[in-house]
Amino acid sequence: MSEDMNGGMDNTLTDPLSSTNLMSLTIDGQEIQAEKGQTIVQAAQKNGIYIPTLCALHADKESGLKHDLAPGTCRICTVKANGRTTAACTTPISQGLVVENDTPELNDLRKTIVELLFVEGNHFCPSCEKSGSCDLQALAYRYQMLTPRFHYAFTPRKVNADMPKLLWDGNRCILCRRCVLAIRTEEGEPLFVFANRGDKSTITVDTELIQDISEELAQQAMDICPVGAIIRKGKGFDTPFGQRKYDHSPIGSDTACSSGENKAGGEKS
Numbered sequence: 001m002s003e004d005m006n007g008g009m010d011n012t013l014t015d016p017l018s019s020t021n022l023m024s025l026t027i028d029g030q031e032i033q034a035e036k037g038q039t040i041v042q043a044a045q046k047n048g049i050y051i052p053t054l055c056a057l058h059a060d061k062e063s064g065l066k067h068d069l070a071p072g073t074c075r076i077c078t079v080k081a082n083g084r085t086t087a088a089c090t091t092p093i094s095q096g097l098v099v100e101n102d103t104p105e106l107n108d109l110r111k112t113i114v115e116l117l118f119v120e121g122n123h124f125c126p127s128c129e130k131s132g133s134c135d136l137q138a139l140a141y142r143y144q145m146l147t148p149r150f151h152y153a154f155t156p157r158k159v160n161a162d163m164p165k166l167l168w169d170g171n172r173c174i175l176c177r178r179c180v181l182a183i184r185t186e187e188g189e190p191l192f193v194f195a196n197r198g199d200k201s202t203i204t205v206d207t208e209l210i211q212d213i214s215e216e217l218a219q220q221a222m223d224i225c226p227v228g229a230i231i232r233k234g235k236g237f238d239t240p241f242g243q244r245k246y247d248h249s250p251i252g253s254d255t256a257c258s259s260g261e262n263k264a265g266g267e268k269s
């Protein structure tokens with residue numbers, strides 16, 4: 001499409017791919033092509049290959065985002081790229097790149113990350129509003145986590161129920177930073193911010209700005225949180241059992257998997 005026809009739109013969204021924009025790489029031995037500048041996660045997703053993500057988020061109708069988000073905080077997307085361990089959501093592709101993704105070693109590493117997130121926070125799934133729609137819970141099913149191999153930390157966490165439309169539960173927050181990056185006022189001011197460091201890290205809310213948050217932004221905040229840390233008041237248990245996000249389709253089932261090991265999304269029954 002020519003510049004005139006674009007009418008000022010972003011060329012990367014409308015120009016047909018020229019061969020010079022395409023790169024070849026392999027993921028788990030499967031040769032694929034993807035656009036120069038894409039990350040390994042983006043390239044995999046475009047080619048129907050599942051790489052798990054927790055903090056990264058695709059721009060689509062569901063997320064309401066205009067651009068993909070990759071805070072690079074959770075490391076669940078860890079792959080080996082040319083033999084080097086790296087986060088797939090922040091690593092750009094290169095010509096001839098060889099990516100290992102769905103291997104027993106990497107899947108065990110991912111299971112370990114899920115276990116650590118479970119013992120670090122305080123997760124009581126049966127009473128959680130996000131149960132059945134929670135990415136962390138869905139990954140625990142996918143990697144067949146039973147009892148974490150680590151001790152529970154039982155860390156005291158805060159809950160903020162003072163907001164008019166939202167509730168924030170620090171017991172379930174995995175500090176992914178999605179809310180910090182994505183949930184902003186029309187002027188671009190963040191409503192959620194990171195505070196403190198290390199094991200004292202937490203999310204705090206701008207108490208003034210949050211008062212006037214629109215219904216839409218409140219809903220988006222709940223939707224983009226991968227766990228049940230941001231909940232809309234009065235809406236938490238809206239979706240009945242059997243109709244929740246992962247009740248019928250396990251996480252990753254919207255993309256093909258290269259090995260059968262975890263294809264069924266765990267042994268969810």
Ligand code: SF4
Nearest residue numbers: 123124125128134228
């Ligand atoms: S946030 Fe997810 S993992 Fe945590 S209690 Fe809720 S459903 Fe369970």
Ligand code: SF4
Nearest residue numbers: 173174176177179225
């Ligand atoms: S509140 Fe949710 S979106 Fe924000 S950092 Fe915690 S887990 Fe991530």
Ligand code: FES
Nearest residue numbers: 072074075077089
């Ligand atoms: S999804 Fe890549 S670091 Fe979180």
